Amino acid sequence: MTTRWIEISVGGFVIAGALALLLLAFKVSGLDINGDDEDTYVVYAHFNNIGGLKPRAKVTMAGVTIGRVAAVEIDPQWYDAKVTLRIDNSMKDKLSTDTTAMILTSGLLGENYIGLVVGAEEDMLADGGEIRDTQPALVLEDLIGKFLSSMGKE
Amino acid sequence: MFGWLQQIGHRVLSIVAGLGRSAQLLLAALMGLGYVLKNFRLLIKQVYVTGVLSIAIIGVSGLFIGMVLGLQGYSILVDFGAEDALGQMVALTLLRELSPVVAALLFAGRAGSALTAEIGLMKATEQLASMEMIGVDPVKRVIAPRLYAGIIALPLLCILFSIIGVWGGMLVGVEWLGVFDGSYWGNMQASVSFTHDVMNGVIKSIVFAFVVTWIAVFQGYDLEPTSEGISRATTKTVVHGSLAVLGLDFVLTALMFGDF
Numbered sequence: 016m017t018t019r020w021i022e023i024s025v026g027g028f029v030i031a032g033a034l035a036l037l038l039l040a041f042k043v044s045g046l047d048i049n050g051d052d053e054d055t056y057v058v059y060a061h062f063n064n065i066g067g068l069k070p071r072a073k074v075t076m077a078g079v080t081i082g083r084v085a086a087v088e089i090d091p092q093w094y095d096a097k098v099t100l101r102i103d104n105s106m107k108d109k110l111s112t113d114t115t116a117m118i119l120t121s122g123l124l125g126e127n128y129i130g131l132v133v134g135a136e137e138d139m140l141a142d143g144g145e146i147r148d149t150q151p152a153l154v155l156e157d158l159i160g161k162f163l164s165s166m167g168k169e
Numbered sequence: 170m171f172g173w174l175q176q177i178g179h180r181v182l183s184i185v186a187g188l189g190r191s192a193q194l195l196l197a198a199l200m201g202l203g204y205v206l207k208n209f210r211l212l213i214k215q216v217y218v219t220g221v222l223s224i225a226i227i228g229v230s231g232l233f234i235g236m237v238l239g240l241q242g243y244s245i246l247v248d249f250g251a252e253d254a255l256g257q258m259v260a261l262t263l264l265r266e267l268s269p270v271v272a273a274l275l276f277a278g279r280a281g282s283a284l285t286a287e288i289g290l291m292k293a294t295e296q297l298a299s300m301e302m303i304g305v306d307p308v309k310r311v312i313a314p315r316l317y318a319g320i321i322a323l324p325l326l327c328i329l330f331s332i333i334g335v336w337g338g339m340l341v342g343v344e345w346l347g348v349f350d351g352s353y354w355g356n357m358q359a360s361v362s363f364t365h366d367v368m369n370g371v372i373k374s375i376v377f378a379f380v381v382t383w384i385a386v387f388q389g390y391d392l393e394p395t396s397e398g399i400s401r402a403t404t405k406t407v408v409h410g411s412l413a414v415l416g417l418d419f420v421l422t423a424l425m426f427g428d429f
Binding site for chain 1: 213
């Protein structure tokens, strides 16, 4: 075993490790080279109930992902949930001020995500704008409760 | 009565003394960084011994663990009609837990025990003492390169393990069981985050590498220089190393993924 061979194999080992990390970054985690915050702008949406919505959930329009949920917090003024959305800059000045935000579920038991439907208003949402028209998450217990009470009336 | 108390005291004192000696050795070895960088060949030789020679076992176990995850995950997920989430399950399981932990356990068995036995035999045959006689610090010359080599090698092995495992999961899930390959990769990319999952796994494996290599070189350096002492120290390296990895894994997981 010559020194040369040892050095070559160690070099190959380190390069293989670095390549594998790159593969993990791009193929497995789908890392975007463009940093998260640079090509996005922030919009806030207030919901009565966010159900199981978590940070990093996707924000979609017509089923296409256009952003992510950056943070979820309680708004102590109105006691509702204030959700921070980071939307791609490609959609900047394309969302009207009366855009509707809904919390949807992928599949029957899947994750919650946000769907946006654009409105008819001429003014566009600016960076830091707020979406007023929202539809809360479908909570199974509420649905069952409504169903039971409507059963009782009949 | 007092004999019994004395025994407890003796045990505790010897444990504390051992911890102190291991900390001293660690500090001295870490201070040897300058020497290691100056004699870079020593480090490369050790990366070869601990890292390159472990690639085969890491690759084979990664492949099989990935394939088992693909098979087991599919058989559970298909009941819920959620076999499209197979890629997500395989990737998250590997990146967060299995590859740092299993790679570290294999590393403790494959490279750690060899380190202990090698250093132990050097001590038993008084090579370490003769190094000191000719004015070479054995901690810098023998211990430091091995410690740094372990810290370099294990994270690389862990990354290779993840990649091979994800590929093995794909082999079973996509090629054999017929999961749509677009949803295998797509769901994986949608749910795996680079900082949260990939980097936390790498950080875990760096911590494990540090602990396992530290235990291995300390057991070798501190053993009783007899053939029985070497065998006991080699066993201790594997047992203590594995237990430390498993225990630390829980702590690190709680720190990294515990805040929901």
